[in-house]
Amino acid sequence: MSLTCKIGIHKWEGCTCSNCGETRDEHHTYTTDCGTCSKCGKVHDELHDWSKDCEKCSKCGKTLTDHHNWLTDCEKCSKCGKIRPNHHHFVNGICSICGQGTFVDERDGKTYKVIKIGSQIMMEENLAFKPVDGKFWSYDDNDANIFKYGYLYDWETAKTLAPKGWHLPTKAEWETLYKQLGGNASTAYEHAKVGGISGFNGVLGGWRYVHGEFNSVGASGYFWSKTDEGDDQAVFFKLGAYSKHAEMGKGKRGVGMSVRLFRD
Numbered sequence: 001m002s003l004t005c006k007i008g009i010h011k012w013e014g015c016t017c018s019n020c021g022e023t024r025d026e027h028h029t030y031t032t033d034c035g036t037c038s039k040c041g042k043v044h045d046e047l048h049d050w051s052k053d054c055e056k057c058s059k060c061g062k063t064l065t066d067h068h069n070w071l072t073d074c075e076k077c078s079k080c081g082k083i084r085p086n087h088h089h090f091v092n093g094i095c096s097i098c099g100q101g102t103f104v105d106e107r108d109g110k111t112y113k114v115i116k117i118g119s120q121i122m123m124e125e126n127l128a129f130k131p132v133d134g135k136f137w138s139y140d141d142n143d144a145n146i147f148k149y150g151y152l153y154d155w156e157t158a159k160t161l162a163p164k165g166w167h168l169p170t171k172a173e174w175e176t177l178y179k180q181l182g183g184n185a186s187t188a189y190e191h192a193k194v195g196g197i198s199g200f201n202g203v204l205g206g207w208r209y210v211h212g213e214f215n216s217v218g219a220s221g222y223f224w225s226k227t228d229e230g231d232d233q234a235v236f237f238k239l240g241a242y243s244k245h246a247e248m249g250k251g252k253r254g255v256g257m258s259v260r261l262f263r264d
Contacts, residue, residue: 002020012027014027015027023040032060034057034060034062035062048062051079052081054067054068068082072098073098078197094263103123107129112125113201117180117199118179120180121262122262123260124199125150125201125203126259128146131160134153135153135154135156136151136157137152137214138151139214140214141214149205150258150259153224153259158226159226161259165263166263167226168262169261170225171235174225177200178237178246178248180198181198181200185247190244193241207220207222208255219241220240223238233253234250234251235250236249
């Protein structure tokens with residue numbers, strides 16, 4: 001190393017000193033490849049932009065292969081949004097790979113969208129099945145609300161509603177979903193809300209007090225579990241638009257809440 005380099009007076013040619021070979025990061029040139037300096041060859045792969053296409057950098061055009069993520073949707077990359085049609089593998093209406101699809105309830109002919117989050121497959125919509133027996137209500141006793149929010153059911157009725165192949169989720173299954181949604185109250189809410197990236201589509205159907213009053217439609221969503229807590233209480237999963245939190249709770253079994261069914 002020359003004396004001038006030792007005292008900090010380098011002879012720079014772009015990003016490299018021609019005397020000692022030292023490089024200065026702020027003078028790298030990435031004109032042809034965002035990840036490799038065209039002058040000294042230093043690699044900075046994080047400078048590529050794969051947000052529009054996981055296999056082609058939008059800045060330099062460098063290409064990769066097989067970097068898309070088709071795990072949550074076989075036909076749409078969850079990272080860049082690229083579409084590849086006709087890649088689902090449907091079995092009885094549900095994709096055996098990503099879990100997306102539809103389920104037709106043969107009892108009333110209603111079709112529900114289905115989503116897979118982590119290892120669990122669940123309905124993407126609140127249940128709107130009208131049972132012969134039990135306690136259930138449309139919000140504000142207005143049947144026009146059923147289309148968007150489904151019915152509200154008391155806990156005893158909620159336990160009886162699942163068609164073959166489906167079930168009311170346990171507390172443990174809701175807790176597993178909570179972890180898959182991010183594992184903390186604010187992140188889980190953002191992922192689970194309508195339009196959230198998980199696809200849960202958390203419609204906020206409110207709830208009904210034991211004595212008949214309705215509350216919180218559009219502000220909160222309460223979803224029964226089949227796990228009881230004693231003292232006439234059972235566990236539920238809640239989404240709150242004002243707090244922007246997702247959380248577990250417990251409430252009186254006679255309260256009316258929404259139902260999301262999970263696949264067996």
